């Protein structure tokens with residue numbers, strides 16, 4: 001089990017792309033369902049809370065999601081309300097949510113264009129904005145209407161970002177940069193008395209918008225690519241196969257960390273989707289419901305998104321029906337040693353779990369290691385472990401001192417710990433780089449077991 005490390009730049013990219021997707025179809029579906037609900041119904045009360053935290057549900061970090069889940073759990077009045085729903089009503093309610101937060105739609109379309117300017121791109125809706133009638137020539141009134149509509153959207157999106165502590169959307173800047181000159185140009189043409197057909201103008205605008213929307217396409221392939229993750233975060237022993245060429249596409253599984261059948265509103269929560277190998281997802285985790293079966297579990301996402309909205313959460317304003325206990329966990333410590341080599345009964349060195357360290361630092365990891373049968377599946381790497389041990393036995397103080405000198409003569413500077421480690425052990429030294437190479441956690445843990453002085 002290793003962390004998926006996200007830097008700020010990757011986070012911004014993923015959050016913006018995914019938000020643009022979610023604010024299209026999923027958000028429209030949400031509001032359609034919400035507005036059709038009886039305002040005194042139990043479903044309405046619950047959906048109202050989801051509405052207030054819709055952005056967090058779409059792009060919140062695992063901690064954010066868990067905070068919402070946690071409040072769900074503690075808010076007794078709503079849970080008791082939900083408890084009054086019959087099984088049939090509850091199933092129907094969950095079906096509606098699944099349809100809104102629809103993972104299949106997200107994953108089946110290879111790349112989704114953001115839909116924020118669909119009303120300008122679509123002819124019939126475009127006509128509504130320019131006052132309905134199909135007039136031949138563009139007037140200053142039409143242009144004002146369109147500009148007003150354009151600015152309103154920009155304003156709304158910026159407001160949304162401010163409210164949720166998100167870096168302002170880059171797409172809005174791109175839109176303004178490309179579209180404002182077009183508005184300006186046509187404004188001066190019209191004031192100068194030049195006749196312009198509506199179609200002419202519309203075609204120009206569509207072209208500009210389309211160019212931008214094309215650049216902001218988003219789907220599961222873009223997501224996995226953006227994460228830059230190379231090995232399965234659950235086992236760190238399989239490389240993830242990502243292939244996207246000549247219309248033939250293969251991607252790793254995207255596991256719903258918190259299952260979408262228990263939490264349908266998490267169906268397209270981006271940081272609830274964990275790219276992983278098929279063995280971990282299908283053979284081991286499968287339909288095992290993390291939350292239902294045990295108290296502890298740990299998502300591999302590790303990042304620093306702090307959504308402002310969550311600072312204001314109190315148990316009275318975030319509630320969702322959750323019947324399972326949720327544990328909030330501390331981060332995986334960087335120096336945690338998960339593996340160690342030990343002698344089995346026959347006297348051979350084998351790979352084992354370093355229970356003392358695991359339990360001391362984090363309980364929830366133990367549960368994950370069990371779900372993915374880590375100790376068992378690692379037995380196939382016992383030979384690798386023994387090779388490591390053999391190498392390490394040769395790394396005496398003199399040998400390491402000579403290696404430092406050798407590297408120094410090549411680099412002209414004293415090699416960093418990382419350089420020295422890579423040279424000797426052939427793997428990643430820092431935990432945030434573990435996802436780049438298989439067996440990186442095992443390699444570092446065994447190294448530290450035997451030569452802690454240097455690493």
Ligand SMILES: [Zn+2]
Pocket residue numbers: 232233234235236237238276277278279280281
């Ligand atoms: Zn795996």
